[in-house]
Amino acid sequence: MSLRKTNSVKHIDCDILIVGGGFAGCGAAYEAGYWGRGLKIVIAEKANIERSGAVAHGLSAINCYMGMRWGENTPEDFVRYARGDLMGLVREDLLFDVARHVDATVHMFEEWGLPMMYNKETGRYQREGKWQIMIHGESYKPIIAEAAQKSVDEVYNRVMITHLLTDAHNSRRIAGAIGLDVRDGTFYVFRAKAVIVGAAGASHIYRPRSIGEGAGRTWYPPWNNGSAYALLMQAGAEMIQMENRIVVTRFKDGYGPVGAWFLMLKSVATNAYGEEYEKAHLDSLRSYVGAKYADAKPMPTCLRNHLMLEEIKAGKGPIYIHTERSLDTREKEELGWEDFLDMTVGQAVMWASQNIDPKEDPSELTMSEPYVMGSHAVCAGAWVSGPEDFAPADYNWGYNRMTTVEGLFGAGDTVGGSAHKFSSGSFTEGRLAAKAAVRYIRDHQDYKPELNTNAVERIREDVYRPLENYNVGRHVIVKGSVSPFFITPKQGLQRLEKIMDEYCGGVSSYYSTNEKLLDRGLLLLQMLKEDARKIGAEDLHQLQRTWELNHRIWVAEAVMRHTLFRKETRWPGYYYRADYPHVDDQKWHVFVSSRYDPATDQWEMNSKPVHHIVP
Amino acid sequence: MPTFVYMTMCDGCGKCVEMCPSDIMHIDPVNRRAFNIEPDMCWECYTCVKYCPEHAIDVRGYADFAPLGHGVTVLREAEKGAVSWKIKYRDGRIKEFTFPIRTTKWGTIPSPRTLPPPPNDAISTPLLSHEPDYLKVDSLPTLKTAKQG
Ligand SMILES: Cc1cc2nc3c(=O)[nH]c(=O)nc-3n(C[C@H](O)[C@H](O)[C@H](O)COP(=O)(O)OP(=O)(O)OC[C@H]3O[C@@H](n4cnc5c(N)ncnc54)[C@H](O)[C@@H]3O)c2cc1C
Ligand code: SF4
Ligand code: SF4
Numbered sequence: 001m002s003l004r005k006t007n008s009v010k011h012i013d014c015d016i017l018i019v020g021g022g023f024a025g026c027g028a029a030y031e032a033g034y035w036g037r038g039l040k041i042v043i044a045e046k047a048n049i050e051r052s053g054a055v056a057h058g059l060s061a062i063n064c065y066m067g068m069r070w071g072e073n074t075p076e077d078f079v080r081y082a083r084g085d086l087m088g089l090v091r092e093d094l095l096f097d098v099a100r101h102v103d104a105t106v107h108m109f110e111e112w113g114l115p116m117m118y119n120k121e122t123g124r125y126q127r128e129g130k131w132q133i134m135i136h137g138e139s140y141k142p143i144i145a146e147a148a149q150k151s152v153d154e155v156y157n158r159v160m161i162t163h164l165l166t167d168a169h170n171s172r173r174i175a176g177a178i179g180l181d182v183r184d185g186t187f188y189v190f191r192a193k194a195v196i197v198g199a200a201g202a203s204h205i206y207r208p209r210s211i212g213e214g215a216g217r218t219w220y221p222p223w224n225n226g227s228a229y230a231l232l233m234q235a236g237a238e239m240i241q242m243e244n245r246i247v248v249t250r251f252k253d254g255y256g257p258v259g260a261w262f263l264m265l266k267s268v269a270t271n272a273y274g275e276e277y278e279k280a281h282l283d284s285l286r287s288y289v290g291a292k293y294a295d296a297k298p299m300p301t302c303l304r305n306h307l308m309l310e311e312i313k314a315g316k317g318p319i320y321i322h323t324e325r326s327l328d329t330r331e332k333e334e335l336g337w338e339d340f341l342d343m344t345v346g347q348a349v350m351w352a353s354q355n356i357d358p359k360e361d362p363s364e365l366t367m368s369e370p371y372v373m374g375s376h377a378v379c380a381g382a383w384v385s386g387p388e389d390f391a392p393a394d395y396n397w398g399y400n401r402m403t404t405v406e407g408l409f410g411a412g413d414t415v416g417g418s419a420h421k422f423s424s425g426s427f428t429e430g431r432l433a434a435k436a437a438v439r440y441i442r443d444h445q446d447y448k449p450e451l452n453t454n455a456v457e458r459i460r461e462d463v464y465r466p467l468e469n470y471n472v473g474r475h476v477i478v479k480g481s482v483s484p485f486f487i488t489p490k491q492g493l494q495r496l497e498k499i500m501d502e503y504c505g506g507v508s509s510y511y512s513t514n515e516k517l518l519d520r521g522l523l524l525l526q527m528l529k530e531d532a533r534k535i536g537a538e539d540l541h542q543l544q545r546t547w548e549l550n551h552r553i554w555v556a557e558a559v560m561r562h563t564l565f566r567k568e569t570r571w572p573g574y575y576y577r578a579d580y581p582h583v584d585d586q587k588w589h590v591f592v593s594s595r596y597d598p599a600t601d602q603w604e605m606n607s608k609p610v611h612h613i614v615p
Numbered sequence: 616m617p618t619f620v621y622m623t624m625c626d627g628c629g630k631c632v633e634m635c636p637s638d639i640m641h642i643d644p645v646n647r648r649a650f651n652i653e654p655d656m657c658w659e660c661y662t663c664v665k666y667c668p669e670h671a672i673d674v675r676g677y678a679d680f681a682p683l684g685h686g687v688t689v690l691r692e693a694e695k696g697a698v699s700w701k702i703k704y705r706d707g708r709i710k711e712f713t714f715p716i717r718t719t720k721w722g723t724i725p726s727p728r729t730l731p732p733p734p735n736d737a738i739s740t741p742l743l744s745h746e747p748d749y750l751k752v753d754s755l756p757t758l759k760t761a762k763q764g
Binding site for chain 2: 030031033034035037047048050051052053056057068069074075076093096100101103104107108112113114115136138139143146147150151158182210211212213214215216217218221222223253334337338341342345346348349350351352353354355357387388389390431432435438439442541544613614
């Protein structure tokens with residue numbers, strides 16, 4: 001049954017390879033097309049670019065827009081906001097850079113045909129909150145994908161990048177990537193002068209709350225598997241803030257986002273007895289994290305989670321969001337429904353199935369399992385060079401958004417320390433990275449990337465090994481999935497999720513962990529890493545799942561190592577180090593960084609200073 | 616299983632296979648029709664439902680938490696620039712909504728490669744394409760008080 005086609009190899013030579021055609025990748029494509037006249041630019045996308053990534057569904061809001069033309073916000077305001085939300089630890093240079101450009105991106109989207117909502121009274125975009133604007137966004141992704149497709153020479157859909165390749169003569173310089181065509185099994189060898197990675201963060205690192213069919217309805221899409229991080233780490237790029245995972249408060253089970261309901265429709269949340277529980281825990285929060293953080297306006301996302309968790313632990317659930325008090329006109333009812341039909345249809349399905357009419361009934365809220373990403377209220381990702389005109393000296397090594405591997409750029413979820421970018425900011429960051437990549441190529445006209453053919457051959461064997469494992473192993477047993485010789489990708493995934501949930505602060509331990517648990521977790525993860533070489537894949541779909549799992553395991557290891565290194569609880573409500581339960585600004589007002597060295601197979605952990613450049 | 620396909624309506628065209636971001640809509644070699652091969656990796660994103668030319672795909676909410684008897688159906692009319700929804704509750708109540716999806720014709724976004732090329736030295740400024748015009752403020756903001764580290 002095997003669809004093995006290991007003979008089929010395609011070599012693609014290009015100037016710029018964009019890995020992942022999501023929001024960051026599409027932004028990179030557009031800007032590379034503009035600046036890189038005459039350059040060959042290609043995108044490798046593991047799904048279909050028209051509907052891929054976190055915005056496949058659509059979205060109902062653009063969550064990062066300054067409104068500078070109306071004097072609504074300045075980039076400085078934005079930096080202060082994101083810094084407050086992340087308890088002080090952000091790359092202010094990167095945030096300011098996204099903020100100063102993001103309005104132009106949004107104006108371009110509108111011109112392309114994205115339907116914006118306008119406020120009839122002010123004549124401005126309809127605000128959902130201070131930073132968010134409302135859109136009719138069902139076709140948000142197809143619209144920006146149209147622009148991206150027109151900007152490049154080729155889009156390779158259904159080609160999953162499994163490895164990055166460094167130069168044969170310089171292991172600290174990028175030279176290309178390996179891709180697997182998940183439809184016909186072709187092995188792609190890309191040779192490129194510069195690579196921009198926009199391959200997104202990860203769901204299913206932690207065991208989800210629904211473990212049957214509903215495992216697919218995680219808040220963060222099941223198909224984003226952390227390639228952004230795994231690819232970079234294996235190429236030796238330095239990462240930061242990998243411990244900074246996100247837990248989101250959402251409508252229970254359907255995972256409908258709460259932004260429009262809290263910010264615009266002004267819905268309130270209460271415990272089962274109708275009490276507004278946040279107020280009840282404020283004093284204890286102040287003594288726990290200090291007034292500086294507890295009284296920050298707005299309250300950091302993680303701390304709001306913490307208050308809800310306290311209430312749940314006190315046995316006062318379910319927690320309800322009172323949509324029924326907000327939807328008093330047909331206009332508001334339509335707005336509420338469109339919010340979900342445009343971006344989380346599963347929530348509408350859930351309401352219909354449980355006979356919940358948001359106009360009449362409240363809905364339950366819950367806290368999700370943790371996800372690893374870098375563009376939301378969270379900022380895991382690569383350590384990158386900042387904007388030349390104002391980045392502090394130690395944050396700048398020449399090319400904006402270049403990682404510590406020469407010629408390797410990142411944007412969107414890929415980039416660490418630069419939170420709250422969302423869709424518009426990720427696209428903007430892709431644009432910044434692409435312009436810098438074109439400049440890098442121009443500055444290095446003579447550079448001809450050269451691949452190490454032995455390394456490519458080794459990777460080729462690795463990539464297809466799971467098909468071989470299955471073919472050999474299945475003859476020993478009658479039928480079924482129980483074999484002493486291989487595990488299926490699903491079995492491997494379930495083991496990973498169990499380890500992370502139980503040892504690294506998942507939902508079953510109320511997000512708590514400690515040094516002993518992490519040590520033990522790392523040991524079990526090491527054995528999973530070894531077993532991952534024995535995964536058996538029955539077909540190309542399972543081969544794709546195997547590589548997604550391999551990437552997830554890398555991400556998980558980084559999360560564990562970072563969590564172990566940071567000896568404090570910086571973000572209560574995202575996770576707790578029970579052995580160091582407090583925020584420790586004296587010792588830990590720093591970024592935690594890591595670098596995996598492919599040459600020695602060793603991890604090096606460090607910290608980096610946080611510079612506050614915006615008063 | 617989150618999405619499922621009606622046997623008599625699917626003609627095996629493969630559009631859903633082409634579009635599904637999760638790579639879980641596949642053609643069954645025996646029936647030559649599509650089905651969801653991995654329902655617990657379905658996000659209920661409705662992409663396949665919207666793109667199926669035969670309207671053969673439907674969704675039954677996740678068995679973990681969605682009682683039977685509901686229906687959420689969609690008609691996406693790309694050329695008309697609209698998407699319409701019909702929500703049927705377990706108890707029979709119905710709600711209907713229509714929303715716009717695009718204000719311009721499909722295919723009309725200009726390629727940046729056809730725009731006048733930027734001057735050579737523009738590559739070393741912090742300005743992106745269309746800036747400063749598209750910012751709709753006089754100039755690109757910068758930070759003056761950078762504390763060098
Ligand atoms: C449920 C949800 C709701 C959100 N709501 C909003 C909102 O209302 N407003 C807002 O502005 N933002 C919102 N966001 C945030 C926004 O979606 C993200 O910030 C943005 O999509 C990040 O861009 P990205 O390019 O980094 O990742 P993505 O857009 O997810 O793109 C990643 C791309 O890489 C591809 N890929 C992954 N791995 C590989 C590989 N190995 N090889 C090749 N290709 C690969 C993927 O298929 C995908 O196309 C929301 C996010 C989620 C999850
Ligand atoms: S798109 Fe519709 S008709 Fe075509 S294969 Fe899929 S289910 Fe069948
Ligand atoms: S709803 Fe989305 S994830 Fe589910 S099968 Fe259809 S396209 Fe795939």
